[in-house]
Amino acid sequence: KQEVTQIPAALSVPEGENLVLNCSFTDSAIYNLQWFRQDPGKGLTSLLLIQSSQREQTSGRLNASLDKSSGRSTLYIAASQPGDSATYLCAESATNKLIFGTGTLLAVQP
């Protein structure tokens, strides 16, 4: 059964710190991997999508990497800000269906 794991479940950092969120998956036939942000009581907002043929994607202060051989993806957030506080979810895709991790709750302290 495909599984996606995110560690840690929660993380608190001071403003300005660079941080890494981790995502591991069991499906070696991954099609793509997506990172989302979810604010409390809201829907999911897509941050980055990495195709299986790619190794990383960047958007502003965010950089996501993908290592299929080890079954891992990381989301790097540079110079964190209080506005980055949210739950971050990764999801791996095989045949057009997403399998989600349970997320990392990030709190950036001013």
Added chain:
Amino acid sequence: NAGVTQTPKFQVLKTGQSMTLQCAQDMNHNSMYWYRQDPGMGLRLIYYSASEGTTDKGEVPNGYNVSRLNKREFSLRLESAAPSQTSVYFCASSGFWDETQYFGPGTRLLVL
């Protein structure tokens, strides 16, 4: 351009009652999805529709039915609600060339 919209935003049902959750997208996407989100369980796929006229079961389809009414609309129906269906329900859509899934704001359902 509203993206993905869902109605209602919040609903309270009694056990055994039925209801339909509505979802619409204005991005001309082929694929649409219904997920439920529960604490500690993450998001789980209920049903999806790869194109107009087709629907397929996801991970947790029992107790639900769906209808892809047209390319824009994808509804989720609970025929006889159970307390175990208390959850937050999200609709999402994706295009043929852009596989990014775009989510609606969610429907919070409480079954008593």
